[in-house]
Amino acid sequence: MRAFTLLLMIPVTSLLAAAAPPKQNVLQDSAKDNASNTKDRIGVGHFSEWSRATKKEFLIDWQAGREWEWTLVEGNEGGDLDSMTAALAWAYHLEHSTQxxxxxxxxxxxxxxxxxxxxxxxxxxxxLDNSKMTSGHEDLLTIDELPEDPETLSRKIRGIVLVDHAIPLRKWSGSKILSIFDHHKDSGAGPDAEPRIFEKTASCTSIVSRQMLDELEELPGEYHMPHELLELMLSAIAIDSKGLTSDATTDADIEVSKRILKRSNWHDKDLMDVMEDLDDRLGDAKKDLDALSVRDLLRRDWKGDLVDTPSPRTPTVSLGFASIPFSLDKQIDKTEFEELFDWFAIHAAWTAEIGVDISVILNKYKVRDQKTGEKTKIRELVLVVRDDVRIDQAQADSLFKVVKEALEASDLPLKLWHRASELAPRQIVWTHESDAGRKIIRPIIEEAVVGWK
Structure with a gap:
């Protein structure tokens, strides 16, 4: 363990129980503040106060019919740290750079x-706790707190900015896309957006941060950059880049991290030490999922949207993906009855709740070879099609067949799961030993759905 240690949370938290005692550093006062706060603490610092005040002002303006004054900065619906941080950072910059x-x-x-x-x-x-935000996430505006349906609200607001997201969800299609920042594939959305940046980086926060700092440094007078936000930005970059050491890390990730660090309370620390420590601590927290139920695992990293089809009877279907870092067998053990039927009952209840026609569960885990001790990465692909949302039984049978055949005809090395014979109609589970995750599998399925008649 390096001598340098960042104290990210109150020391009593279970997430850091195994961490080595931190040495004296610039975060000592912050740690004392966090430790003295109650469970229902109010956030402290400029970043928390700004976030809470902005949320209040937005809701007041909505009540007064002034939605048209507002720009919504949106990440993807998976809600990972990168997406959340990029949205918060750019919203802060837009307001402060133009005030x-x-x-x-x-x-x-x-x-x-x-x-x-x-x-x-x-x-x-x-x-977020390290950034001294209010407990219960009361400082943040979440999708379930919107006072109006997105389809309606999207036509009233000034527009949207997409971060870590190449194309808006269907429910926001009524909004003008003002800017896009993404580190994935350009899908052609928002051709007139400005800035419109697609660049391969480990973290989308790197792209947003660079643009933010470039514009900040060109202002006649710089606005205040709270250290809590700067450290949140470093955290997002660190976890997505494995402490700036992953193969996906680019010069852009490294250079902007240097610029952020200089402005942060950690400015006297070594960059690689800071990023390694952040990655270690956040990575440990990220893996602490054993207490989550099957329903929570399905919800934790869920992404989906409506997909158009050429079928005149069903012009759109709802398609959703969940990514879960446990095998299906281990998830079954988490159910009340520890049985296969119980997992699918929980899955069915969740997909019925959100109105999904086609659901795809992407499991990922590792198996250790008892002889060599080496670990092998195993992936599972679970495909289920419902017949009670937008499509009837005959349509569901047809759609399941089309998607199943598309996956089997792909280059994916799919093998039937060891309990595949126990599955119900329109349920199938494969395993494969490849690096194909959601970014590869989703386009295959979407193309099959779009071609379904």
Whole structure:
């Protein structure tokens, strides 16, 4: 363990129980403040106060019919630390960089994750607590707190900014796309957006932070950058880049991390020490999922949207993906009856609740070879099609067949799961030993759905 240690949370938290006692450092006062706070503490510092005040102002303006003044900065619905941080950072920048101009912008970060699902990512809670935000995430605007349906609200607001997200969800299609920042594939959305940046980086927060600092340094006078936000930005970059050591790490991730560090309370620390420590602590928190139920695991990293089809009877279907870091067998052990039927009953209740026609569960885990001790990465792909949302039984049978055949005809090395014979109609589970995750599998399935008749 390095001599340098960042104290990210109150020391009594279970997430850090095994951590080595921290040495004296610049975060000592922050740690004392956190330790003295109650369970229902109010956030402290400029970043928390700004976030809470912005949320209040947005709701007041909505009540007064002034939605048209607002820009919503939206990440993806998976709600990971990168997506959340990028949205918060850019909303803060939009407001503060224009506050002394002739056209000040009202902007707020919208987390497209329900409030009660935020803590299903323990690394988010850890990072937000370190940033001294109010407990219960009361400082943040989440999708379930919107006072109006997104389809309606999208046509009233000034527009949206997409971060860590290449294309808006269907429910936001009525909004003008003002800017896009993404580190994935350009899907062609928002051709007139400005800035419109697609760049391969480990973290989307790196792209947002660089643009933010570039514009900040060009202002006649810099606005205040709270250290809590700066440290949240470093946290997001660290966990997505494995402490700036992953193969996905780029020069852009490294250079902007240096610039952020210089402005933070950790400015006298070594960059790689800081990023390694952040990655260690956040990574440990991220893996602390044993207490989550099957329903929570399904909700924790869920992404989906409506997909158009050429079928005149069913022009759209709802498609959703969950990513879970446990095998299906281990998830079954988490159910009340520890049986296969119980897992599918929980899955069915969740997908019925959110109105999904096609659900895809992507499990990932490792198996240790008893002889060599080496670990092998195993992935599972669970496909289920319902017949009680937008499509009837005959349509569901047809759609299941089309998607199943598309996956089997792909380059994925799929093998039937060891209990596949026990599955019900329109349920199938495969295993495979490849690096194909959601980014590879989702386009295969979406293309099959789009071609379904």
């Amino acid at each position: 002394n101009s002739s056209k000040p912008i009202k902007a707020i970060a919208l987390l497209q994750t329900p409030t009660d699902a935020l803590d299903l990512r323990p690394e988010n809670k850890l990072a």
